[in-house]
Ligand SMILES: [Zn+2]
């Protein structure tokens with residue numbers, strides 16, 4: 132556990148010459164290595180790590196990505212921090228990069244240019260210390276994927292194989308990249324809402340919006356809390372039979388003003404309520420949409 136990046140780097144070239152199917156190192160890239168990275172993260176409910184040694188065959192540059200499920204659902208699109216190993220295993224980048232699959236599909240031959248332009252645009256929106264990060268990476272590979280990753284790099288940090296970071300350095304680097312990732316997401320102009328809120332409030336509202344509509348999170352909330360409305364005790368099955376089976380809505384209870392960008396942790400037990408659609412609409416009409424007690428009182432007083 133002392134040096135997470137050591138094993139993939141040390142063994143890859145040797146294993147790469149062997150059969151891909153059933154290879155143990157390939158398996159570790161899919162399971163163990165991402166898990167070890169995940170163990171460095173503070174909030175495992177929110178982040179998902181995915182690693183790949185290639186699909187169907189060894190890739191030149193294997194990778195391990197860290198997805199914030201509030202921002203990116205799949206490594207094929209969007210952007211996220213990713214460990215990209217150089218093809219000669221002389222080192223590895225931690226790169227805030229873009230999902231290339233989706234861009235390649237949509238833009239074909241122009242994909243590289245699109246990725247480069249987007250990377251520039253992202254950099255312009257990020258406030259980062261340009262003396263500390265690389266804007267160009269070299270994966271030492273001629274494969275199409277590698278070239279697209281190079282084009283997609285927003286900012287990166289490089290670790291050479293004779294100077295790999297220990298857990299603490301890695302942890303703090305990942306934390307920093309996750310902060311940039313989050314900052315980028317909530318300054319994303321494509322999510323603009325036409326309100327007059329100040330910049331910070333706008334970011335908070337976007338964060339709330341993401342939390343409430345995040346399908347992965349709400350699934351976990353429902354699994355934990357069941358399908359009976361916490362405010363009025365209504366159960367969709369009682370009213371709609373089979374059609375209402377497993378239907379309920381997840382409501383995020385933290386007041387929007389308390390959502391800290393860069394500080395938000397997911398607490399499934401205490402931060403969410405499951406509500407029927409009516410109660411969910413009504414709680415959002417309260418001055419404080421986190422006041423479940425108040426809503427229950429109102430219902431009680433009406434009966
Ligand atoms: Zn209800």
Ligand SMILES: [Zn+2]
Pocket residue numbers: 343381382383411415
């Ligand atoms: Zn809600």
